[in-house]
Amino acid sequence: MPRELIDLLWRDHPAAPRGGTRGPRSRVTTGAVVDAACTLADAEGLAAVTVRRLGEALRISTMSVYTHVNGRDDLLVLMADAIYAGMSLPAHGNAGWRTRVRRVAEANLALHVEHPWLLEVDDERTAFGPGTIAKYDHELQALDQLPLDDVARDAALTFVLDFVRAAARARRRDPRADEIAQSWARWAGRLAKYLGDGYPLAQRVGGAAGQAMNAPLSPAHAWEFGLARVLDSLDLAADRPTGRPADRSADRARKKPVSRL
Amino acid sequence: MPRELIDLLWRDHPAAPRGGTRGPRSRVTTGAVVDAACTLADAEGLAAVTVRRLGEALRISTMSVYTHVNGRDDLLVLMADAIYAGMSLPAHGNAGWRTRVRRVAEANLALHVEHPWLLEVDDERTAFGPGTIAKYDHELQALDQLPLDDVARDAALTFVLDFVRAAARARRRDPRADEIAQSWARWAGRLAKYLGDGYPLAQRVGGAAGQAMNAPLSPAHAWEFGLARVLDSLDLAADRPTGRPADRSADRARKKPVSRL
DNA sequence: CATAACCTTGTACGGCGTACAACGTAGGAT
DNA sequence: ATCCTACGTTGTACGCCGTACAAGGTTATG
Numbered sequence: 001m002p003r004e005l006i007d008l009l010w011r012d013h014p015a016a017p018r019g020g021t022r023g024p025r026s027r028v029t030t031g032a033v034v035d036a037a038c039t040l041a042d043a044e045g046l047a048a049v050t051v052r053r054l055g056e057a058l059r060i061s062t063m064s065v066y067t068h069v070n071g072r073d074d075l076l077v078l079m080a081d082a083i084y085a086g087m088s089l090p091a092h093g094n095a096g097w098r099t100r101v102r103r104v105a106e107a108n109l110a111l112h113v114e115h116p117w118l119l120e121v122d123d124e125r126t127a128f129g130p131g132t133i134a135k136y137d138h139e140l141q142a143l144d145q146l147p148l149d150d151v152a153r154d155a156a157l158t159f160v161l162d163f164v165r166a167a168a169r170a171r172r173r174d175p176r177a178d179e180i181a182q183s184w185a186r187w188a189g190r191l192a193k194y195l196g197d198g199y200p201l202a203q204r205v206g207g208a209a210g211q212a213m214n215a216p217l218s219p220a221h222a223w224e225f226g227l228a229r230v231l232d233s234l235d236l237a238a239d240r241p242t243g244r245p246a247d248r249s250a251d252r253a254r255k256k257p258v259s260r261l
Numbered sequence: 262m263p264r265e266l267i268d269l270l271w272r273d274h275p276a277a278p279r280g281g282t283r284g285p286r287s288r289v290t291t292g293a294v295v296d297a298a299c300t301l302a303d304a305e306g307l308a309a310v311t312v313r314r315l316g317e318a319l320r321i322s323t324m325s326v327y328t329h330v331n332g333r334d335d336l337l338v339l340m341a342d343a344i345y346a347g348m349s350l351p352a353h354g355n356a357g358w359r360t361r362v363r364r365v366a367e368a369n370l371a372l373h374v375e376h377p378w379l380l381e382v383d384d385e386r387t388a389f390g391p392g393t394i395a396k397y398d399h400e401l402q403a404l405d406q407l408p409l410d411d412v413a414r415d416a417a418l419t420f421v422l423d424f425v426r427a428a429a430r431a432r433r434r435d436p437r438a439d440e441i442a443q444s445w446a447r448w449a450g451r452l453a454k455y456l457g458d459g460y461p462l463a464q465r466v467g468g469a470a471g472q473a474m475n476a477p478l479s480p481a482h483a484w485e486f487g488l489a490r491v492l493d494s495l496d497l498a499a500d501r502p503t504g505r506p507a508d509r510s511a512d513r514a515r516k517k518p519v520s521r522l
Numbered sequence: 523c524a525t526a527a528c529c530t531t532g533t534a535c536g537g538c539g540t541a542c543a544a545c546g547t548a549g550g551a552t
Numbered sequence: 553a554t555c556c557t558a559c560g561t562t563g564t565a566c567g568c569c570g571t572a573c574a575a576g577g578t579t580a581t582g
Contacts, residue, residue, distance in 0.1 A: 280559080281558065281559070282558095282559095283557070283558040283559055284557090284558055284559030284560055285559070285560050285561085286559095286560080287559090287560060287561090288560085288561085321561085322561060322562050322563080323562085323563095324561075324562060324563080325560075325561055325562070328559090328560060328561075
């Protein structure tokens with residue numbers, strides 16, 4: 001399989017190199033391989049996406065998978081781009097930027113809830129895929145009305161999407177949750193002994209029983225809190241066209257975000 | 262090795278169960294195992310931390326590692342907590358909250374730059390470790406002066422630290438960078454063909470040659486932009502003492518009953 | 523019809539985490 | 553002083569993983 005990742009990503013584009021017509025047709029398309037991998041990942045997590053299991057799901061020998069994909073790393077990139085390509089990118093219409101950004105954030109959260117394994121795919125080359133680029137273009141448009149230069153606009157979008165990723169990570173249900181809960185039942189007493197009177201602030205603010213401390217007490221609340229912070233802060237950034245922090249404290253009360261939603 | 266993770270995490274605490282005195286002393290301490298693992302991870306990445314290589318580094322048989330650690334999963338938790346425990350947590354003194362939060366953010370960024378593998382350790386049980394709890398307590402204090410209730414304070418800290426994690430992830434140098442650069446040299450022309458006149462916004466704002474598109478054009482700029490946004494937005498949150506967005510009251514009543522530690 | 527290009531497949535290699543059992547070693551009980 | 557028992561150490565082995573490689577089958581092209 002000599003086709004390069006860039007060509008695999010753009011395999012549906014008219015200019016993409018079609019394979020020669022010689023030899024038998026492959027019994028499965030590259031797209032089908034990627035789709036099957038995504039289905040597998042949705043159902044059982046990314047760890048279940050092994051070349052062997054993928055071949056099994058496709059009724060194909062293990063090594064035949066390599067006819068369509070150069071290796072597992074490339075497969076993950078194709079999977080991620082396929083998911084992005086599948087997003088609906090509704091026109092922003094005449095909605096204000098606040099609404100636009102909120103919708104972008106909510107769409108991305110939904111995406112990560114539906115495909116939690118996306119959080120584990122961390123390959124820069126995903127950025128070259130058609131789905132990823134279309135998504136990027138669409139989401140940049142959400143910031144059209146903000147007076148940000150290109151670099152700041154990119155930074156702003158990164159800021160929003162990184163927040164969403166973190167929120168999605170906090171929200172996702174750990175498949176080992178039951179097991180951890182059992183451990184916690186055994187550990188609670190001992191941890192209390194260890195802590196004693198120390199770290200009172202952490203103990204007061206920190207975890208409810210059975211819940212990890214650094215997991216937000218309520219993911220839903222953390223989402224609302226964080227999203228409100230993100231939107232408010234972009235409001236302020238709009239006051240400073242370069243996107244750079246101004247000397248604050250002076251003009252703090254001067255301006256507050258007014259355009260709610 | 263029947264000692265549970267919670268006891269391993271707190272192994273230096275006076276109340277921690279000491280192993281019986283029978284039998285030969287182990288030739289290596291648990292702390293040494295964890296330290297060696299961290300050194301290995303710093304030098305060659307988390308993937309290099311295998312039980313076999315760890316034993317080799319400690320001049321111990323592979324299986325002897327399991328004398329000190331129940332498995333690789335537990336080891337990662339111990340590693341992360343050890344790094345957190347090693348952070349210096351300087352008193353906040355009489356610095357304002359903005360300075361405090363900035364220092365917290367910078368300290369965490371430095372931590373992730375020094376130990377990039379921390380980003381790959383994602384185990385809720387880390388939260389039960391002494392280093393993690395001490396860090397949590399210290400960082401909560403940075404928000405002392407802000408009029409946030411406990412839940413909002415936790416959300417605010419999560420908000421800050423999640424931003425830092427994302428920035429650190431963007432900043433870290435991909436070990437395959439050279440390889441990707443080579444690919445890019447081969448791909449640039451083809452990608453231009455595929456893109457054509459499409460996605461003009463993405464093409465203008467997006468990547469400079471050889472750079473992944475969703476990587477911030479300048480990590481340094483993204484850091485300053487984001488940190489300024491975070492600080493500004495906390496300023497606004499302080500104006501609304503509950504830390505809750507003013508206008509969306511719908512689904513907020515659902516707050517979990519918490520039994521504090 | 524021969525050839526070259528292509529797909530498919532089985533085998534095999536070197537890695538991984540770790541279960542298990544055999545063995546050695548030292549303190550506590552007698 | 554001796555036995556017992558708890559514990560540390562170790563080698564082997566199992567079932568996974570990704571994938572290199574080569575042999576064989578299948579098809580359009582010369």
